[in-house]
Amino acid sequence: MKIYQNILSSKAKEKKLLCILIDPDKSSVRTVEKIAVMAEDAGVDYFFIGGSLITNDTMKKCISVMKETSAIPVIIFPGNTMQINPDADAILFLSLISGRNAEMLIGKHVIAAPYLRRTSLEIIPTGYILVDSGHPTAASYMSNTLPIPYYKDDIAVCTAMAGEMLGLKMIYIDAGSGAGKPVSISMIEQVKKNISVPLIIGGGIDSPVKAKKIYQAGADMIVVGNAVEKDPALIPQLAHARNI
Numbered sequence: 001m002k003i004y005q006n007i008l009s010s011k012a013k014e015k016k017l018l019c020i021l022i023d024p025d026k027s028s029v030r031t032v033e034k035i036a037v038m039a040e041d042a043g044v045d046y047f048f049i050g051g052s053l054i055t056n057d058t059m060k061k062c063i064s065v066m067k068e069t070s071a072i073p074v075i076i077f078p079g080n081t082m083q084i085n086p087d088a089d090a091i092l093f094l095s096l097i098s099g100r101n102a103e104m105l106i107g108k109h110v111i112a113a114p115y116l117r118r119t120s121l122e123i124i125p126t127g128y129i130l131v132d133s134g135h136p137t138a139a140s141y142m143s144n145t146l147p148i149p150y151y152k153d154d155i156a157v158c159t160a161m162a163g164e165m166l167g168l169k170m171i172y173i174d175a176g177s178g179a180g181k182p183v184s185i186s187m188i189e190q191v192k193k194n195i196s197v198p199l200i201i202g203g204g205i206d207s208p209v210k211a212k213k214i215y216q217a218g219a220d221m222i223v224v225g226n227a228v229e230k231d232p233a234l235i236p237q238l239a240h241a242r243n244i
């Protein structure tokens, strides 16, 4: 439980965390290498790797490039069971609690469990909540679930509370990769007031200003994918935004 313990101890010290998401489908090996070097220099806390739909076979290669280029822990953010890879350090064992698709709540987990048991991946049970950001995202389409409406803070709060009561160790609220706008500040504030496990926010965070506001609203960790893939120079500015 090394990574989770580090996340907990950062939260206790109010030290905000930055996570860069690498989607192997969107980034060439060269880009991954560049991002990993810049992330290492900027003191990024974690890498997530995964995607709603991965059509090439570069997951293993990406992990090895990230590990050769930096010492930042690599956490799998799986879109499906095929993305489990024993070379990473940990996996978010995501239950899609905003949806009502039994496969995403428990079905895939049953299939993955015996395989995960044979790896040394640290398993971090995480309540995953998708929030509507104005248009369908790959995550909502591929998971065959309805995201929580953008303005329904109360539904997000009750969903996050239920996830924590079920024993999930983190809550990850995601507007979806490439979302037109991130999760609202008021939703983050309301959820934060009602849970005590670490709160992760991702989707559509494309500037240090937005990142800072989201940290100030209560996110313990933010996840940035698209913006960094487009412009790796954002990495040091995002890292700086952790100092709220």
Ligand code: 1GP
Binding pocket: 021, 174, 175, 176, 177, 178, 179, 201, 202, 203, 204, 205, 223, 224, 225, 226, 227
């Ligand atoms: C998606 O939260 C992540 O699941 C990251 O989203 O690519 O929009 O930064 P972006």
